[in-house]
Amino acid sequence: MLRGKTGLTKLGRTILVSLGAFALIGLLAPPANAEVSGISAWVISGATGQPDPSAVSENQIQFGIGFSDSAGASDVRFDRLSFGYTVTGEGRTIASGSKPEPNITYVQSGTATNRYIEAVDLRDLSPGTTYTISVWAVDHGVRFTNSINVTTKTRITPPGAPTSVIAVAATQSATVSWTSPASDGGASITSYTATANPGGQTCSTAATSCVVSSL
Numbered sequence: 523m524l525r526g527k528t529g530l531t532k533l534g535r536t537i538l539v540s541l542g543a544f545a546l547i548g549l550l551a552p553p554a555n556a557e558v559s560g561i562s563a564w565v566i567s568g569a570t571g572q573p574d575p576s577a578v579s580e581n582q583i584q585f586g587i588g589f590s591d592s593a594g595a596s597d598v599r600f601d602r603l604s605f606g607y608t609v610t611g612e613g614r615t616i617a618s619g620s621k622p623e624p625n626i627t628y629v630q631s632g633t634a635t636n637r638y639i640e641a642v643d644l645r646d647l648s649p650g651t652t653y654t655i656s657v658w659a660v661d662h663g664v665r666f667t668n669s670i671n672v673t674t675k676t677r678i679t680p681p682g683a684p685t686s687v688i689a690v691a692a693t694q695s696a697t698v699s700w701t702s703p704a705s706d707g708g709a710s711i712t713s714y715t716a717t718a719n720p721g722g723q724t725c726s727t728a729a730t731s732c733v734v735s736s737l
Contacts, residue, residue: 556591556598558661561605562668563587571638580649580675587640587657598637603661609644611653617644650676650708681707684714684730699731 566586567577577584587607591598606620619642647653656669682703690697698716715726718734725732 556593556600558589558600558603558659558664558666559592560590560668561587561657561659561666562590563607563655563657563670565672566641571641578672578674580677581645581647583644583647583653583672583674585642585644585655585670585672586638587642588638589659591637600661603659605640605657605659607642607655607657609653609655611651612648616647616653617642647674649674676708678709679707681705681711694737695733695735696737697731697733698725702730
């Protein structure tokens with residue numbers, strides 16, 4: 523801000539008039555032009571783009587695509603960028619997509635190593651299956667690629683019944699043993715419980731035998 527004073531003479535008196543001027547310089551700096559130095563993908567949860575490796579269900583994966591650059595500015599502009607992805611698994615291509623416009627401009631804020639710029643939501647996947655997410659980008663004629671493997675969660679069902687159950691009686695107790703079921707339902711069995719009938723006395727264990735007492 524510039525300020526000054528000047529004097530005017532009127533009817534034998536001097537009047538001071540204040541002059542003011544404002545300089546608006548550099549208040550709206552344009553985003554820095556940036557060139558891509560790498561591309562990556564990561565599992566995300568929601569629309570924030572934050573990495574969340576646990577955000578995978580039995581039949582859904584959401585992943586983000588981002589670019590790294592050497593601009594070092596908080597706001598950057600990619601002006602000759604195209605990118606895309608391919609997802610494979612189950613012996614086939616599950617999904618693919620691209621934004622191939624060669625003159626598209628992206629203005630992105632933030633200082634993250636990978637500037638999150640796109641989200642992809644994959645649904646109707648198979649439980650317990652590994653999918654390969656391959657991403658690519660072309661910037662100023664230079665191609666970048668990367669990929670990650672993501673496995674959907676295994677569907678959990680009730681385990682089968684133990685087999686070959688044997689009870690050996692003793693005074694006021696019985697040792698019960700069994701063979702683990704053929705199917706664990708998709709997750710490790712952490713505990714077995716044997717119950718006496720009548721009486722309802724029980725014993726629990728992570729092994730394949732236990733002693734029911736107080737019979």
